Amino acid sequence: MNSKIGTTRVWLTLAVGAMFLAFVVSVSAQVQTETSTSSGPATKQVKVERGEIVYVGDHDLVIKMEDGSLRHISNIPDSATAIVDGKEVGIKDAKVGMKLQKTITTTTTPKTITTVKTVTGKVWHVTPPNTVILTLEDGTNQQFKIPKGQKFNVDGQMLDAFGLKKGMRISATKVVEEPVTVVEHEAQVSGSMPPPPPPPPPDAPIIVAVAVPVPAPAQEAPAELPKTASQMPLIGLLGFLSLLLSIGLGKIQKAF
Numbered sequence: 583m584n585s586k587i588g589t590t591r592v593w594l595t596l597a598v599g600a601m602f603l604a605f606v607v608s609v610s611a612q613v614q615t616e617t618s619t620s621s622g623p624a625t626k627q628v629k630v631e632r633g634e635i636v637y638v639g640d641h642d643l644v645i646k647m648e649d650g651s652l653r654h655i656s657n658i659p660d661s662a663t664a665i666v667d668g669k670e671v672g673i674k675d676a677k678v679g680m681k682l683q684k685t686i687t688t689t690t691t692p693k694t695i696t697t698v699k700t701v702t703g704k705v706w707h708v709t710p711p712n713t714v715i716l717t718l719e720d721g722t723n724q725q726f727k728i729p730k731g732q733k734f735n736v737d738g739q740m741l742d743a744f745g746l747k748k749g750m751r752i753s754a755t756k757v758v759e760e761p762v763t764v765v766e767h768e769a770q771v772s773g774s775m776p777p778p779p780p781p782p783p784p785d786a787p788i789i790v791a792v793a794v795p796v797p798a799p800a801q802e803a804p805a806e807l808p809k810t811a812s813q814m815p816l817i818g819l820l821g822f823l824s825l826l827l828s829i830g831l832g833k834i835q836k837a838f
Contacts, residue, residue, distance in 0.1 A: 613700070619694070619695050619696070622691065622692040625690050627688045630683060630686075631647065632648050632684075633648065634679065635676055635681075636652070638677065642655060643655045643673075659673075660673060664772060665772045665773075666680065667775055680775055681776075682773035683773055684769055684770070684771050687767075688766070690765050692762075693762050694761050697758045699758075700756075701716070701718075703719070705746050705748050708746045710743035711743040711744065712728055713725055714743065726754070732754075735753050735755075
């Protein structure tokens with residue numbers, strides 16, 4: 583995890599440069615050593631990895647990568663951070679569904695380390711072409727192994743081991759150039775929070791039964807005669823009935 587992951591330096595020794603003087607010496611305060619480093623042009627390589635958190639533990643995560651593989655990252659310290667939506671968050675803020683992007687920048691820088699060792703002393707004994715014993719400035723004697731082709735500086739003249747004599751004051755220098763490659767890894771993690779959950783569906787309406795009185799059917803009003811109707815037919819009917827009644831009464835009287 584913004585988390586920013588610290589820079590890791592890996593020193594890879596590629597080869598040992600030419601030795602101008604392979605002068606093997608025992609450890610001595612009389613041997614002076616100087617070291618310098620020069621750098622060449624650096625190259626950078628950027629790699630981006632993307633994934634989505636599918637599990638969050640106390641100090642571990644399971645991330646589903648873009649290729650579908652699962653990556654388990656354990657023992658994540660509280661100090662590890664990532665930049666998520668512009669804010670710095672830690673493992674305690676991780677959530678399922680959070681998308682992460684890890685950008686790894688690898689910087690490779692070629693360098694040359696030059697080591698120069700110089701010894702000065704007086705020849706006490708020489709066994710050419712193999713060894714020489716020098717009396718150093720502190721009065722101690724030390725034996726040095728002489729490599730093939732070694733030259734010594736004697737009062738400005740370059741002599742080989744066979745030209746050395748007891749009592750000569752000489753100086754010898756050992757130069758080693760060692761090409762190395764410095765590799766620096768820098769990782770930065772960024773991401774985005776998961777989208778908010780969808781709002782819950784609205785509550786279903788509740789149907790409340792309400793008693794509604796049913797109105798009684800309206801009674802039909804008696805039909806009225808058209809205003810154009812006359813009472814004459816009724817009068818005629820009554821007269822006819824009276825006539826029949828009188829005729830019936832007359833026949834009854836005759837019978838008695």
